[in-house]
Amino acid sequence: MQKFGFIGLGIMGSAMAKNLVKAGCSVTIWNRSPEKAEELAALGAERAATPCEVVESCPVTFAMLADPAAAEEVCFGKHGVLEGIGEGRGYVDMSTVDPATSQRIGVAVVAKGGRFLEAPVSGSKKPAEDGTLIILAAGDRNLYDEAMPGFEKMGKKIIHLGDVGKGAEMKLVVNMVMGGMMACFCEGLALGEKAGLATDAILDVIGAGAMANPMFALKGGLIRDRNFAPAFPLKHMQKDLRLAVALGDRVGQPLVASAAANELFKGARAAGFGDEDFSAIFKTIER
Ligand SMILES: NC(=O)C1=CN([C@@H]2O[C@H](COP(=O)(O)OP(=O)(O)OC[C@H]3O[C@@H](n4cnc5c(N)ncnc54)[C@H](OP(=O)(O)O)[C@@H]3O)[C@@H](O)[C@H]2O)C=CC1
Numbered sequence: 001m002q003k004f005g006f007i008g009l010g011i012m013g014s015a016m017a018k019n020l021v022k023a024g025c026s027v028t029i030w031n032r033s034p035e036k037a038e039e040l041a042a043l044g045a046e047r048a049a050t051p052c053e054v055v056e057s058c059p060v061t062f063a064m065l066a067d068p069a070a071a072e073e074v075c076f077g078k079h080g081v082l083e084g085i086g087e088g089r090g091y092v093d094m095s096t097v098d099p100a101t102s103q104r105i106g107v108a109v110v111a112k113g114g115r116f117l118e119a120p121v122s123g124s125k126k127p128a129e130d131g132t133l134i135i136l137a138a139g140d141r142n143l144y145d146e147a148m149p150g151f152e153k154m155g156k157k158i159i160h161l162g163d164v165g166k167g168a169e170m171k172l173v174v175n176m177v178m179g180g181m182m183a184c185f186c187e188g189l190a191l192g193e194k195a196g197l198a199t200d201a202i203l204d205v206i207g208a209g210a211m212a213n214p215m216f217a218l219k220g221g222l223i224r225d226r227n228f229a230p231a232f233p234l235k236h237m238q239k240d241l242r243l244a245v246a247l248g249d250r251v252g253q254p255l256v257a258s259a260a261a262n263e264l265f266k267g268a269r270a271a272g273f274g275d276e277d278f279s280a281i282f283k284t285i286e287r
């Protein structure tokens with residue numbers, strides 16, 4: 001039986017870990033808020049008391065955490081990953097973070113004798129539930145091969161992009177595009193509604209042409225129905241835009257539209273919509 005650890009059981013992590021358990025893997029889990037581990041424990045996952053305990057007891061551990069601060073706390077904090085990682089053990093951080101955070105974690109894990117891979121994912125709650133994520137791995141090749149049986153239960157497309165940092169960069173590029181698209185989409189819907197056009201008619205026209213895409217098809221109806229239940233929390237999209245804009249600074253790429261989208265998402269967070277779906281940017285735009 002394949003054995004994996006899983007740290008971080010939020011919207012994404014709980015669905016991903018569930019797919020490992022359902023596929024018959026032995027999975028040891030930890031989440032900061034213990035109640036989120038209950039459903040998985042009922043399905044047969046083993047609970048650990050700390051991240052340290054998870055990595056100590058598993059050859060390969062996956063993590064899916066909110067942001068750079070969370071990823072660092074779980075790695076460097078008391079009873080964290082670094083206290084348990086030993087010779088040859090693997091740590092695969094699937095959280096969306098900036099390349100520098102990922103590299104810091106990777107260097108520390110390797111210094112303790114462990115192996116490190118970053119593997120952020122593209123695809124939201126439903127693809128996580130369906131095991132159809134796109135996994136953007138980078139780092140230790142042997143660990144990539146060893147983690148593959150786990151990846152195959154979580155994703156439909158798994159790629160290795162090079163050294164640690166490249167997976168994070170790819171993820172930030174993709175999500176920056178997604179955030180900008182959502183902002184423009186919501187402005188279009190709000191403009192159309194104020195001009196007296198029916199939302200269904202706008203969605204129908206967009207869906208029939210070159211701009212048709214699964215995100216607009218899914219989110220369009222939910223925005224029309226004012227359903228902003230979180231699949232991808234708005235606070236995480238703003239974090240991704242912030243990190244993408246910082247990457248633009250670092251490499252000297254102007255990001256005029258994306259910086260504006262970041263400001264919109266910052267405003268939506270300040271308005272209290274951070275825990276709603278990122279499509280709740282519509283509520284800030286329509287006011
Ligand atoms: N939702 C989505 O559609 C997608 C999300 N992502 C990325 O995946 C990651 C997880 O997203 P998602 O599951 O939606 O987010 P959630 O907010 O649902 O879950 C975040 C997880 O991080 C944990 N966490 C936060 N802070 C800390 C901390 N200081 N110490 C320990 N654990 C902490 C939370 O623990 P607790 O339960 O205690 O709060 C929880 O397990 C993010 O980086 C996000 O950007 C990537 C692709 C799609």
Ligand SMILES: O=CC(=O)O
Nearest residue numbers: 121122123124232
């Ligand atoms: O990060 C979000 C996603 O849908 O991908």
